[in-house]
Amino acid sequence: MKEALIIVLAYLLGSIPTSVWVSRYFFDIDIREYGSGNAGATNTFRVLGSKWGTFVMIVDMLKGLLAVKLVYLLPYIIENDFARTNLQIGLGLAAVLGHIFPIWADFRGGKGVATLFGLVLGVSPWSSLCCVGVFLLVLYLTRFVSLSSILASIAFPIFILVIFNVDNHAYRIFAVAVALMVILTHQKNISRILKGSESKVPILKYRDR
Numbered sequence: 001m002k003e004a005l006i007i008v009l010a011y012l013l014g015s016i017p018t019s020v021w022v023s024r025y026f027f028d029i030d031i032r033e034y035g036s037g038n039a040g041a042t043n044t045f046r047v048l049g050s051k052w053g054t055f056v057m058i059v060d061m062l063k064g065l066l067a068v069k070l071v072y073l074l075p076y077i078i079e080n081d082f083a084r085t086n087l088q089i090g091l092g093l094a095a096v097l098g099h100i101f102p103i104w105a106d107f108r109g110g111k112g113v114a115t116l117f118g119l120v121l122g123v124s125p126w127s128s129l130c131c132v133g134v135f136l137l138v139l140y141l142t143r144f145v146s147l148s149s150i151l152a153s154i155a156f157p158i159f160i161l162v163i164f165n166v167d168n169h170a171y172r173i174f175a176v177a178v179a180l181m182v183i184l185t186h187q188k189n190i191s192r193i194l195k196g197s198e199s200k201v202p203i204l205k206y207r208d209r
């Protein structure tokens with residue numbers, strides 16, 4: 001019962017629509033009507049500039065990180081490694097679902113990447129750092145944030161299953177699910193990349209409004 005309650009709490013935390021609220025309260029616009037139409041950090045960079053993009057990225061990431069830390073509200077679970085990790089996955093996924101389908105913003109949220117990163121950072125920091133490495137490398141080579149997110153998420157189960165050889169079955173399934181989830185949320189980006197119309201990120205040329 002307590003587990004279910006903190007999972008709901010994690011969903012509500014993930015539902016905080018950072019980019020939507022920033023755009024609404026500071027710029028009097030809805031970020032979902034501009035740029036790619038996505039309620040996420042990348043589109044905030046694109047539409048509102050690097051300062052707000054960074055802010056949204058950090059808050060969205062913290063939602064995933066804090067969600068997995070909610071496990072510490074249940075001290076009887078913490079000592080059991082498997083039970084703790086499994087509940088942390090549940091909490092993190094609830095936050096990611098909240099980010100994608102936020103109750104506070106008509107269930108139209110972002111693609112979940114920053115919140116997923118916070119989740120993975122909280123559960124297995126080393127693999128999250130490896131994924132950041134893949135993300136930055138692809139970003140450097142292609143300037144597509146979306147492709148970088150997709151390839152970093154595909155690299156994640158490879159790190160978990162092959163390199164770190166994690167033996168928690170639930171975590172292995174979760175790692176594969178992350179890759180599938182990111183591919184699913186990036187379908188429009190994939191079709192734009194294939195058509196050659198996906199916007200590239202001139203990272204050093206962002207203008208702050």
Ligand code: G3P
Nearest residue numbers: 036038042043113146149
């Ligand atoms: O995490 C979202 C990013 O990968 C793509 O965002 O705005 O280019 O669709 P966007």
